Each structure stands twice: as structure tokens, then as C-alpha cells.
Amino acid sequence: RTSVGYFLQNRWRFIEECFHTHQFYKIPKFNQHMQENQLFHKIVKYLNSLPSAGDLDFVNLFSGNNNPNEITLVINGDQMFPDVFLGSRVYWKLDSDCFVLKMRRKEKRRILSSYLQHVCKIADEIEQKSNELRLYINAEKQPEKNGRWISTPFKHPATIDTAMIDSDLKNKVKSDLESFLKSKQYYHRLGRVWKRSYLLYGPSGTGKSSFIAGMAKFLSYDVYDVDMSKITGDSDLKLLLLQTTCKSMIVIEDLDRYLAEKSKCVSLSGILNFMDGIICCCGEERVMVFTVSNKDQIDPTVVRPGRIDFHVHFPLCDFTSFKTLANSHLGIKEHKLFPQVEEIFQTGASLSPAEIGEIMISNRGSPTRALKTVINALQTNVTNTGKNGKPTHEGLVSGLPRAPRNLSHSGSIDGLVDLPLKLMHSGSTRTVEDSGDHNSGLFSMENGHNGGKELKNLYGLLKNRSRRRGESFDLDGEGKVDQRPM
Numbered sequence: 001r002t003s004v005g006y007f008l009q010n011r012w013r014f015i016e017e018c019f020h021t022h023q024f025y026k027i028p029k030f031n032q033h034m035q036e037n038q039l040f041h042k043i044v045k046y047l048n049s050l051p052s053a054g055d056l057d058f059v060n061l062f063s064g065n066n067n068p069n070e071i072t073l074v075i076n077g078d079q080m081f082p083d084v085f086l087g088s089r090v091y092w093k094l095d096s097d098c099f100v101l102k103m104r105r106k107e108k109r110r111i112l113s114s115y116l117q118h119v120c121k122i123a124d125e126i127e128q129k130s131n132e133l134r135l136y137i138n139a140e141k142q143p144e145k146n147g148r149w150i151s152t153p154f155k156h157p158a159t160i161d162t163a164m165i166d167s168d169l170k171n172k173v174k175s176d177l178e179s180f181l182k183s184k185q186y187y188h189r190l191g192r193v194w195k196r197s198y199l200l201y202g203p204s205g206t207g208k209s210s211f212i213a214g215m216a217k218f219l220s221y222d223v224y225d226v227d228m229s230k231i232t233g234d235s236d237l238k239l240l241l242l243q244t245t246c247k248s249m250i251v252i253e254d255l256d257r258y259l260a261e262k263s264k265c266v267s268l269s270g271i272l273n274f275m276d277g278i279i280c281c282c283g284e285e286r287v288m289v290f291t292v293s294n295k296d297q298i299d300p301t302v303v304r305p306g307r308i309d310f311h312v313h314f315p316l317c318d319f320t321s322f323k324t325l326a327n328s329h330l331g332i333k334e335h336k337l338f339p340q341v342e343e344i345f346q347t348g349a350s351l352s353p354a355e356i357g358e359i360m361i362s363n364r365g366s367p368t369r370a371l372k373t374v375i376n377a378l379q380t381n382v383t384n385t386g387k388n389g390k391p392t393h394e395g396l397v398s399g400l401p402r403a404p405r406n407l408s409h410s411g412s413i414d415g416l417v418d419l420p421l422k423l424m425h426s427g428s429t430r431t432v433e434d435s436g437d438h439n440s441g442l443f444s445m446e447n448g449h450n451g452g453k454e455l456k457n458l459y460g461l462l463k464n465r466s467r468r469r470g471e472s473f474d475l476d477g478e479g480k481v482d483q484r485p486m
């Protein structure tokens with residue numbers, strides 16, 4: 001019966017359309033510049049929120065992103081969706097990447113504009129309620145596809161406050177972001193694009209990516225994470241910028257690494273134009289964030305004032321940040337081993353917060369063991385570091401820094417030489433293939449095989465450290481701010 005009814009309805013619509021009693025409006029997903037049409041997304045939100053969505057013959061069911069128990073209805077593409085506004089009936093249909101709105105010709109003057117305003121208002125209210133940030137990642141270029149960005153809910157737990165950097169620096173970044181948000185008129189009076197660019201620089205594992213997540217949350221901006229390896233040329237990069245939306249954060253990580261590549265597809269001038277946001281007014285209301293490990297090694301034009309407005313330094317750990325880590329990860333403010341740790345820091349040894357954090361997480365059941373492991377790791381670091389504070393790289397094996405020895409509390413670990421790492425522990429040889437990076441909580445010592453699991457994490461740390469090759473070991477330990485006036 002449903003099928004027959006559906007068929008008859010379709011026939012009737014066909015007859016109506018023959019007599020031109022209705023007007024049709026198309027709302028495509030992309031405009032002629034391949035930018036996403038915001039109205040399209042608002043219509044999706046609006047229609048899916050209507051109670052009548054459940055009365056349609058065919059509806060797609062999805063579980064919610066935030067709450068898997070929450071079921072959302074999403075209309076199916078090939079059927080008419082009726083809605084009533086100011087006593088008039090209108091119909092929506094989704095035709096691949098385009099919505100079609102159908103209403104009676106004689107009613108269009110009366111209701112069209114107020115109906116669309118109503119749709120936008122409801123969609124904005126839904127958006128405000130959900131307040132869900134999204135992370136966009138650029139996909140490979142596919143000729144048959146219009147949009148290049150793939151999105152997913154952005155749920156990184158980091159905030160600016162959880163970043164372990166100098167608190168003055170954090171406050172400066174926060175107030176800079178706040179004043180940026182309020183400065184639209186100011187920028188326009190100066191004839192400048194309303195955007196702000198940040199350079200986060202420092203060795204690997206010092207918290208740059210986590211800080212970006214914190215900044216995005218602070219602004220409530222979506223994040224567009226540009227994967228330069230998937231970009232085919234300067235114009236492709238421009239197109240990607242055009243396809244970003246207002247109130248978003250555009251991130252390019254490891255810019256120095258990309259610029260140093262010989263076979264890169266995007267030219268330096270392409271990157272500079274991208275950074276300047278001059279492609280069109282689409283660069284408006286954007287925050288751009290670039291990360292590098294060593295800003296002294298990149299072309300000075302990239303970081304000149306105006307192109308980068310705010311420089312944030314992420315240093316390796318010093319004794320003060322070590323104590324902060326010990327407090328947050330192990331819950332200790334003082335310990336009898338602290339003076340020994342301080343002494344080693346004074347000799348110039350240092351590790352990244354990620355490295356020290358991983359050791360502490362792995363040994364969180366025993367602060368003493370955690371501190372001893374940190375001491376061992378620092379001691380290894382100081383022997384691998386030259387007098388001038390730069391790594392000697394003498395201990396490099398296949399491009400990796402020499403692995404720290406005796407990192408286990410039992411002191412039984414020896415001979416980290418080859419890849420994959422062969423780890424001797426408790427008389428058995430283990431082969432570690434998984435980096436285990438950042439997930440050390442999963443490898444804690446509950447089952448009594450802590451050393452081996454700890455080493456698994458350590459392999460992640462080693463991978464991190466291998467990326468630090470060629471970076472300066474800035475041991476002054478101070479979070480440096482170099483801020484350009486807005």
C-alpha cells in the first residue's frame with residue numbers, strides 16, 4: 001500500500017509540475033567557488049529537527065556523535081519532505097548535493113523570505129545548543145568530488161589551562177585571542193584582513209598540538225588541519241582556504257619540515273599568500289596556527305611581523321616544569337629525590353614534557369620508582385648531549401638517538417640497539433612494534449609486568465626524540481613570548 005501511495009503521489013506531482021503551479025528553488029551544497037553553502041547545512045539541521053521527519057516513509061537512522069544512545073533521523077534523499085509555514089505547504093527534496101524547495105507560485109512572495117529566515121533561525125538555535133566543534137582534515141584530491149574537507153567531531157581533552165607552560169604566557173595568549181575576537185571594526189578600519197596568526201615553536205613532545213586544541217576550544221572555532229602532503233599545488237592550497245568557513249582555526253603543523261622538503265608541491269610564495277589570507281575576503285575571521293620545531297631554520301619572510309603575529313615558545317622541561325608534572329601526574333609536591341632531579345637539570349639535561357609525562361604515567365603507582373626512572377632518563381640524556389647543549393647524535397642507530405638505558409626501576413634493561421627494538425626484561429626478549437605513544441595509561445603496571453610495558457611507551461618516546469634531530473636544545477627553560485601588536 002505504501003508503494004502504491006508513493007507512486008500515485010509522484011504521478012500527481014508530475015502532473016502539477018506540468019501545469020507550472022509551483023516554483024522551485026535550488027540550494028546546492030557548494031557555490032561556484034566550491035565553497036560550502038552554509039544555507040545547505042542549515043536546511044539539513046532544520047529538516048532533521050522537525051517532528052514530522054519521523055512520519056516520512058523512509059528515514060535514515062544514525063546514532064549521535066556525542067551520545068551513541070541518541071538516535072537522529074536524517075531524511076532520505078529521494079522523497080518529498082513536507083513542511084507547513086504560515087498556513088502554506090512547502091516541500092523539500094534532496095537531490096544528491098542539492099536541496100530543492102517547492103512552493104506554490106502564488107504564495108512565494110508572501111512566505112519565501114520569511115520562511116528561509118525561519119529555517120536559518122531554528123538551525124542557528126540548534127547549532128548553539130549542540131555547540132559541537134569539528135575537526136576538518138583535507139582528503140586526497142578526487143576529480144569527481146566537490147568538497148575536500150572531511151570532518152569529525154573535535155573532542156580533544158586539552159585546554160589552554162591544562163597546558164604546562166608559563167602561566168603568564170597562557171594568560172597573554174588568552175587575552176590576545178579575546179581581543180582578536182572583538183577587533184573586527186579595528187581591523188577593517190586599518191584595511192587589514194581580520195585574522196591572527198600564531199607560531200608555536202619548540203621541540204617535539206612539548207605540547208604544541210595539545211595547545212592548538214586548547215586554543216580552538218577557547219575560541220569555540222572549528223579546526224581545519226591542513227595536511228600539506230595531500231596538496232597538489234599552490235592553487236589547490238588556495239582552494240582549500242576558500243572552502244574553510246568563518247570562525248575557524250587553520251592549522252599547518254611542522255611547517256619547517258615541509259619547507260625543507262625538496263620535492264614539495266606548494267611553493268614558498270604559495271604558502272606566504274596562504275598565510276596572508278589575501279586570496280579573498282574568505283580569509284576573514286580566521287586564526288591561523290603554524291608549528292615548527294626550530295624557527296631559526298626557516299625563511300625569515302615566513303615569520304616576519306604581520307605574517308605571524310604571536311610567537312609562543314614551547315621549551316623542554318626544566319626543574320620547575322618537572323615539579324608541575326610530578327604534582328599533576330603523581331600527586332606529589334615534594335619528594336626526597338627532588339634535589340637529585342634538580343641537580344641533573346642543572347647539568348643541562350632535559351627531556352620533553354611528553355617524555356617525562358609518559359614515564360610518570362607508566363609508574364604512577366609508585367612515585368619513587370617514577371622519579372628514579374626520570375633520573376635515569378635524564379642522566380642518559382646528559383651523556384648524549386654535547387657540551388654546547390646540542391645533541392651529539394653519536395649514539396644514533398638508524399636515525400634514532402641512542403636509547404636510554406636502565407630506565408626500568410629494576411635496572412634490568414639493557415642493549416636497546418636495533419629496530420624493531422629487542423628489549424631484555426625479566427629474562428625474556430620482547431619485540432616492540434607499537435609506539436604506544438600517548439596511551440601509556442593503558443600500559444600501567446596493574447598486571448605486574450610493568451617494566452616491559454613501560455618500555456613499550458619508551459619506544460614511543462624514542463620515536464618522538466628521533467624527530468628532534470637537528471633541533472636546538474634550548475635549555476633556558478623559559479616560555480618565551482614574542483608578541484606583535486595587534
Ligand SMILES: Nc1ncnc2c1ncn2[C@@H]1O[C@H](COP(=O)(O)OP(=O)(O)OP(=O)(O)O)[C@@H](O)[C@H]1O
Nearest residue numbers: 162163164165204205206207208209210353354438
Ligand atoms: N607543555 C605541555 N603541557 C601539557 N601536556 C603536554 C605538554 N607537553 C607535552 N604534553 C603531553 O605530551 C603529549 C604530546 O604532546 P603534543 O603532541 O602536544 O606535543 P607536540 O609539541 O605537538 O609534539 P610534536 O612536535 O612531536 O608534534 C600529549 O599527550 C600532551 O598532553
Ligand SMILES: [Mg+2]
Nearest residue numbers: 208209210253
Ligand atoms: Mg604536534
